Amino acid sequence: MPHLEMIKMGESLLDSIEPGGLSEQQIHSLHLVFQNTLVAALDALDKGRVIKLVTPYGRHFYRVYGGKEAKDKYKYVYTVHPQLMSTFPPSCTCPSFAYSVLLSDTHLMCKHVLAVRLGERLNKCIIQPASDDDIAELCFPPPPDPSSKAT
Ligand SMILES: [Zn+2]
Numbered sequence: 001m002p003h004l005e006m007i008k009m010g011e012s013l014l015d016s017i018e019p020g021g022l023s024e025q026q027i028h029s030l031h032l033v034f035q036n037t038l039v040a041a042l043d044a045l046d047k048g049r050v051i052k053l054v055t056p057y058g059r060h061f062y063r064v065y066g067g068k069e070a071k072d073k074y075k076y077v078y079t080v081h082p083q084l085m086s087t088f089p090p091s092c093t094c095p096s097f098a099y100s101v102l103l104s105d106t107h108l109m110c111k112h113v114l115a116v117r118l119g120e121r122l123n124k125c126i127i128q129p130a131s132d133d134d135i136a137e138l139c140f141p142p143p144p145d146p147s148s149k150a151t
Pocket of ligand 1: 092
């Protein structure tokens with residue numbers, strides 16, 4: 001279980017990030033807290049896989065495309081809510097979030113949530129209008145692909 005102090009440190013580090021980029025010290029500190037999740041999150045950001053979908057009503061949600069290979073970019077899609085409300089933790093539809101964050105409680109957040117948090121601070125999310133289908137999928141997500149193993 002992540003220690004409360006580690007959670008506070010992680011939140012504080014994320015809040016300290018400015019849009020200009022990460023300093024060497026920030027990268028080092030973030031890596032101490034998030035370990036390899038940081039590397040995967042930065043990779044997703046660099047590859048343009050973090051999408052901020054804005055609804056016509058002014059609300060927004062995020063999608064992060066997974067897959068290790070470039071050809072898999074659109075094969076794995078996860079919906080992320082970085083902060084539902086201040087009293088609720090963030091959520092992601094990936095298997096890693098369910099297992100590592102919710103069940104085993106070994107990680108503060110999955111790489112998709114971290115990618116969204118970093119992307120928001122660094123202004124690196126790709127902003128797109130949400131279609132009616134995107135909004136409908138929030139309410140009725142497609143069943144998981146049983147062959148899905150990538151996160
Ligand atoms: Zn995730």
